[in-house]
Amino acid sequence: xxxxxxxxxxxxxxxxxxxxxxxxxxxxxxxxxxxxxxxxxxxxxxxxxxxxxxxxxxxxxxxxxxxxxxxxxxxxxxxxxxxxxxxxxxxxxxxxxxxxxxxxxxxxxxxxxxxxxxxxxxxxxxxxxxxxxxxxxxxxxxxxxxxxxxxxxxxxxxxxxxxxxxxxxxxxxxxxxxxxxxxxxxxxxxxxxxxxxxxxxxxxxxxxxxxxxxxxxxxxxxxxxxxxxxxxxxx
Amino acid sequence: xxxxxxxxxxxxxxxxxxxxxxxxxxxxxxxxxxxxxxxxxxxxxxxxxxxxxxxxxxxxxxxxxxxxxxxxxxxxxxxxxxxxxxxxxxxxxxxxxxxxxxxxxxxxxxxxxxxxxxxxxxxxxxxxxxxxxxxxxxxxxxxxxxxxxxxxxxxxxxxxxxxxxxxxxxxxxxxxxxxxxxxxxxxxxxxxxxxxxxxxxxxxxxxxxxxxxxxxxxxxxxxxxxxxxxxxxxx
DNA sequence: TTCGGGCAAATGTGATCACAAATCGAAGGG
DNA sequence: CCCTTCGATTTGTGATCACATTTGCCCGAA
Numbered sequence: 419x420x421x422x423x424x425x426x427x428x429x430x431x432x433x434x435x436x437x438x439x440x441x442x443x444x445x446x447x448x449x450x451x452x453x454x455x456x457x458x459x460x461x462x463x464x465x466x467x468x469x470x471x472x473x474x475x476x477x478x479x480x481x482x483x484x485x486x487x488x489x490x491x492x493x494x495x496x497x498x499x500x501x502x503x504x505x506x507x508x509x510x511x512x513x514x515x516x517x518x519x520x521x522x523x524x525x526x527x528x529x530x531x532x533x534x535x536x537x538x539x540x541x542x543x544x545x546x547x548x549x550x551x552x553x554x555x556x557x558x559x560x561x562x563x564x565x566x567x568x569x570x571x572x573x574x575x576x577x578x579x580x581x582x583x584x585x586x587x588x589x590x591x592x593x594x595x596x597x598x599x600x601x602x603x604x605x606x607x608x609x610x611x612x613x614x615x616x617x618x619x620x621x622x623x624x625x626x627x628x629x630x631x632x633x634x635x636x637x638x639x640x641x642x643x644x645x646x647x648x649x650x651x652x653x
Numbered sequence: 654x655x656x657x658x659x660x661x662x663x664x665x666x667x668x669x670x671x672x673x674x675x676x677x678x679x680x681x682x683x684x685x686x687x688x689x690x691x692x693x694x695x696x697x698x699x700x701x702x703x704x705x706x707x708x709x710x711x712x713x714x715x716x717x718x719x720x721x722x723x724x725x726x727x728x729x730x731x732x733x734x735x736x737x738x739x740x741x742x743x744x745x746x747x748x749x750x751x752x753x754x755x756x757x758x759x760x761x762x763x764x765x766x767x768x769x770x771x772x773x774x775x776x777x778x779x780x781x782x783x784x785x786x787x788x789x790x791x792x793x794x795x796x797x798x799x800x801x802x803x804x805x806x807x808x809x810x811x812x813x814x815x816x817x818x819x820x821x822x823x824x825x826x827x828x829x830x831x832x833x834x835x836x837x838x839x840x841x842x843x844x845x846x847x848x849x850x851x852x853x854x855x856x857x858x859x860x861x862x863x864x865x866x867x868x869x870x871x872x873x874x875x876x877x878x879x880x881x882x883x884x885x886x887x888x
Numbered sequence: 889t890t891c892g893g894g895c896a897a898a899t900g901t902g903a904t905c906a907c908a909a910a911t912c913g914a915a916g917g918g
Numbered sequence: 919c920c921c922t923t924c925g926a927t928t929t930g931t932g933a934t935c936a937c938a939t940t941t942g943c944c945c946g947a948a
Contacts, residue, residue: 443902477904479902496930584822714932735939
């Protein structure tokens with residue numbers, strides 16, 4: 419809704435927003451990432467440039483670039499006819515994603531362990547409490563957000579500007595699908611290995627942290643195997 | 654040079670171009686990827702939207718999206734002032750890239766081995782001949798293109814739509830820097846392990862192929878260590 | 889000669905328009 | 919009742935424009 423005749427968006431009405439240089443495109447991209455990671459986007463559903471633009475109150479232009487950036491990392495799919503949609507999942511694609519996670523994330527956690535201390539263990543404990551709470555409450559959306567926060571609080575400590583984007587790309591790819599899995603199987607069946615990870619962080623046991631993360635990923639694989647037994651839907 | 658008054662580019666004058674649906678943006682992106690992988694872009698050099706657009710004979714719009722897509726994978730860097738430049742390399746960033754390659758590529762080759770046969774071994778032999786030729790000739794640009802072709806002929810056989818983009822992203826990140834390394838150290842110092850890889854492909858030895866690829870990557874790491882002894886420039 | 893200051897050019901960003909292709913709907917014929 | 923057909927709408931794509939910011943360069947003063 420272009421209220422102002424000026425072509426640029428108003429600087430959010432605050433005197434000093436403190437934001438270094440937040441472009442509309444970045445805000446849109448972050449919004450889309452958050453939506454994908456929390457499972458607000460349903461796999462197979464098609465999204466439109468103008469639709470997203472109107473939903474976010476911006477012009478289609480920043481959305482176009484944000485969508486392009488996301489689709490470059492396979493977080494969104496651009497079909498041959500040009501339409502945009504949340505990627506669908508196939509069993510082998512999911513298997514590849516989990517294989518890649520198993521290759522990267524434990525190693526990333528291993529590196530991160532050196533930079534994690536008891537303060538981080540406490541913070542992780544707090545996040546994990548919210549994870550457990552949303553698990554028992556069955557709030558899949560909150561669970562996904564907090565589970566992401568848990569893992570990436572660890573990974574961020576590695577300070578890797580190369581591995582982190584790769585892992586983020588993987589999460590963006592499988593997150594929308596997980597949402598549907600939780601909706602079918604329920605979140606109660608989850609038995610993550612966060613407690614062991616926290617203990618490893620507190621005792622500065624890098625190898626233990628790596629193994630805990632690996633076990634956590636394998637747990638997700640088991641859940642999906644169980645889910646596929648109950649009939650895996652791709653569309 | 655908008656000769657035609659029509660807004661869309663002419664369909665390349667051919668009756669049936671056979672192209673399914675080549676958008677200008679995709680062509681631009683492929684062109685940029687090829688440029689990065691062959692080392693035509695110098696790290697630290699800044700590129701401009703309008704400059705690339707004029708160079709490729711298109712409007713800035715498709716370039717904008719292509720650059721956005723590449724910067725999403727850290728193949729191009731967008732500075733805080735908004736300017737675009739080929740990313741610079743730091744020792745730890747390079748170390749991270751090679752670590753990631755060592756985590757992903759040998760495993761990808763291991764998977765690919767099942768789908769590779771003697772025909773592929775012959776094709777790889779041909780590519781490797783051109784690699785050796787460009788090595789002795791000191792043609793760094795051709796070397797980089799053929800070396801890329803060699804590795805990705807193998808990786809492509811894995812049929813992975815998840816690991817492949819990750820590995821491609823890594824190559825796009827380190828390729829521009831390698832160009833400068835070859836320019837300083839020379840390509841003659843390279844002793845890749847392509848012959849062992851070809852032998853492993855021919856004998857369908859998955860483990861051997863994985864080890865050959867790992868050795869090849871480690872060889873690159875050694876070259877860089879040697880290069881940094883002679884003074885590593887970051888800017 | 890060297891260091892600022894200020895003006896012009898360049899650059900990224902966002903908006904809007906035009907157009908072709910695809911999609912979706914309803915109407916009509918089997 | 920189902921399928922085809924045709925027209926209106928939607929959608930992505932590319933081009934162009936306006937604007938804020940920054941960069942680059944030239945000129946003048948110390």
